[in-house]
Amino acid sequence: MTSRTWERPSGTEIVYERPRSLTDVVTHYCPGCTHGIAHRLVAEVIDELDIRERAVGIASVGCSVLAYKYFDVDMLQAAHGRAPAVATGVKRVRPETVVFTYQGDGDLAAIGTAEIVHAAMRGENLTVIFINNAIFGMTGGQMAPTTLVGQETTTSPGGRRPQRAGYPIRICEMISVLDGAAYVARQALSSPQSIARAKKAIRKAFEAQLEERGLGLVELLSSCSVNWKMSPGDALRWIETHMVPVYPLGVFKDWTEAGAEAASSPVRPAAGGSDGAERRGEAAG
Amino acid sequence: MKRERVLMKGNEALAEAAVRAGCRYFFGYPITPQNEIPEYMSRRLPEVGGQFVQAESEVAAINMLYGAGGAGARAMTSSSSPGISLKQEGISYMAAAEVPGLIVNMTRGGPGLGGIQPAQSDYHQATRGGGHGDYRTIVFGPATVQEMVDLVGKAFDLADRYRTPVVIVGDGMLGQIMEPVVLPDPVDPDRLPPKPWATTGARGRRPNLINSLHLAAAECEELNRRLEAKYSEIRANEQMAEIVHPGADYFVVAYGTTARICREAVGQAREEGLSVGLLRPITLWPFPTKAFEEALETAKGFLTVEMSLGQMVDDVRLSVGGRAPVRFYGRTGGVVPSAEEVLGEIRRMVEEGDEGR
Ligand SMILES: Cc1ncc(C[n+]2csc(CCOP(=O)(O)OP(=O)(O)O)c2C)c(N)n1
Ligand code: SF4
Ligand SMILES: [Mg+2]
Numbered sequence: 001m002t003s004r005t006w007e008r009p010s011g012t013e014i015v016y017e018r019p020r021s022l023t024d025v026v027t028h029y030c031p032g033c034t035h036g037i038a039h040r041l042v043a044e045v046i047d048e049l050d051i052r053e054r055a056v057g058i059a060s061v062g063c064s065v066l067a068y069k070y071f072d073v074d075m076l077q078a079a080h081g082r083a084p085a086v087a088t089g090v091k092r093v094r095p096e097t098v099v100f101t102y103q104g105d106g107d108l109a110a111i112g113t114a115e116i117v118h119a120a121m122r123g124e125n126l127t128v129i130f131i132n133n134a135i136f137g138m139t140g141g142q143m144a145p146t147t148l149v150g151q152e153t154t155t156s157p158g159g160r161r162p163q164r165a166g167y168p169i170r171i172c173e174m175i176s177v178l179d180g181a182a183y184v185a186r187q188a189l190s191s192p193q194s195i196a197r198a199k200k201a202i203r204k205a206f207e208a209q210l211e212e213r214g215l216g217l218v219e220l221l222s223s224c225s226v227n228w229k230m231s232p233g234d235a236l237r238w239i240e241t242h243m244v245p246v247y248p249l250g251v252f253k254d255w256t257e258a259g260a261e262a263a264s265s266p267v268r269p270a271a272g273g274s275d276g277a278e279r280r281g282e283a284a285g
Numbered sequence: 286m287k288r289e290r291v292l293m294k295g296n297e298a299l300a301e302a303a304v305r306a307g308c309r310y311f312f313g314y315p316i317t318p319q320n321e322i323p324e325y326m327s328r329r330l331p332e333v334g335g336q337f338v339q340a341e342s343e344v345a346a347i348n349m350l351y352g353a354g355g356a357g358a359r360a361m362t363s364s365s366s367p368g369i370s371l372k373q374e375g376i377s378y379m380a381a382a383e384v385p386g387l388i389v390n391m392t393r394g395g396p397g398l399g400g401i402q403p404a405q406s407d408y409h410q411a412t413r414g415g416g417h418g419d420y421r422t423i424v425f426g427p428a429t430v431q432e433m434v435d436l437v438g439k440a441f442d443l444a445d446r447y448r449t450p451v452v453i454v455g456d457g458m459l460g461q462i463m464e465p466v467v468l469p470d471p472v473d474p475d476r477l478p479p480k481p482w483a484t485t486g487a488r489g490r491r492p493n494l495i496n497s498l499h500l501a502a503a504e505c506e507e508l509n510r511r512l513e514a515k516y517s518e519i520r521a522n523e524q525m526a527e528i529v530h531p532g533a534d535y536f537v538v539a540y541g542t543t544a545r546i547c548r549e550a551v552g553q554a555r556e557e558g559l560s561v562g563l564l565r566p567i568t569l570w571p572f573p574t575k576a577f578e579e580a581l582e583t584a585k586g587f588l589t590v591e592m593s594l595g596q597m598v599d600d601v602r603l604s605v606g607g608r609a610p611v612r613f614y615g616r617t618g619g620v621v622p623s624a625e626e627v628l629g630e631i632r633r634m635v636e637e638g639d640e641g642r
Contacts, residue, residue, distance in 0.1 A: 089352020
């Protein structure tokens, strides 16, 4: 890491700095892109939980494909949509690591739907950061499964028409019905308050893994002002005015909440018990 | 210690050999004719502290292998032809990111859904990389259960040494047949050479990266050149073949199950007084060109026999380089050629000599 070239003047206090888990480089993201905010939140949580040296990140294919340059942890770059499968391979071999995927909505909700559903179905102890910007950003603004009805993209000229292109896919609602999911939440990266809630959700999604409760997934409603053809400020407002009504914010599943165990299924064994031991290859009691 | 001979089905023997080679992780999706491998692994791996994962698809299974290999483990997947097509994405990524792993293909008839009988029609896919990009995998084509068992350990060793995916190509017959085998002594996976490049969490070191993205063209070309240098080394050092009856006038060329049938046909031809030998490639990639140089000291002709309509014959022609006629005989779609059919082809080759070119 680059060393600081200045001395902090005495009597002053650092109130804001780069998290240890981010590298000291300029990202390639467009000005105003919320990918940068999401990276920072993930890195802050990794620092706060003191798991940087145990963390293994799985970068996906999308605008965040270069995430491996930005997180200062061990990283694997996965094929489009396959991050949860790659993460499964790592976590099964190294249960002591803390494995997270960072995936866009094309990656997770189109080409990778099978991989995310089945990682949740198996109750893999993984943390999934899911960036829903209602578009294929990297390839130039094509329609995603998450694109809103009527939303104009390069492959839905005139707006997405449900008769031909169907309806937005709600991943949190889908994943939260699976018994293997421990924590599922959706938050928006559109205001300081919602960003604070997003960070709490990310922390919980990591804690679910640390406690071996199963899959933790946080969907972050994000902006892509470039492909939405708006100013960054308008894009943040559009999240709140257009996306939130279709993608309601909140916690869809939380293993720590009273009744959560009962509300989920009788088939899932108490987490952290014999299941976890078996995962680690120890003799199950 | 004298090792015991046991009677085992090919698929189960292969699975046990993998466990003894230190493989502790298996990822797969059911498909005939290789189901005994995942079934065996689902029982066996938990006994040795390993893990079996039944994946949601072959695509997921190969990407789990990418993760497990990337995390430094000896790990494998197995499938048959239609499933191997789905794995090509991950094999290409493994080759590019230099992640070791074992992929077994108990080949069945194709194309499409094909059938479930033995075939060798995935030869091109296996030996030309199979997925997108400029890469190769090491490919073994064993002919007996014992040879398959012996090659499993070698496959893991080479995968680790060269940091590359390795493929074992069997077929429905080799997977299902029961033969006596001597199993190798177990290897302790904790005592294998360390893999400092693996993504295991950056404890007290700089972060590791497993990646195949190279946006700058020059950088991507550089990766390809580095891979090619590795492949050249493999071509030079890892060729394996068996020549039966060296010095013969004619050679039958066949691998795997077909080689067993051809061995019998060659024996019958020799009883008839014909000077015929068998050249049996064991590594399909690297193709055993050195064995062809040896055969060419006396060979006046070659007959390639495959359970396909002619795939390996391309490599035979390239290796022979026009120095002798190369004939072809094949059955496909799950049809296994008989020794009589092959014997007829041998007789024709000897009779017609150069005219069969
Ligand atoms: C197998 C495969 N198909 C298609 C692509 C091309 N591709 C790259 S990124 C992408 C979409 C990414 O969109 P998303 O996941 O929403 O990420 P964003 O860029 O919006 O952050 C596609 C289709 C690819 N790399 N691999
Ligand atoms: S194209 Fe969109 S998602 Fe990609 S970096 Fe630019 S603003 Fe962000
Ligand atoms: Mg997107």
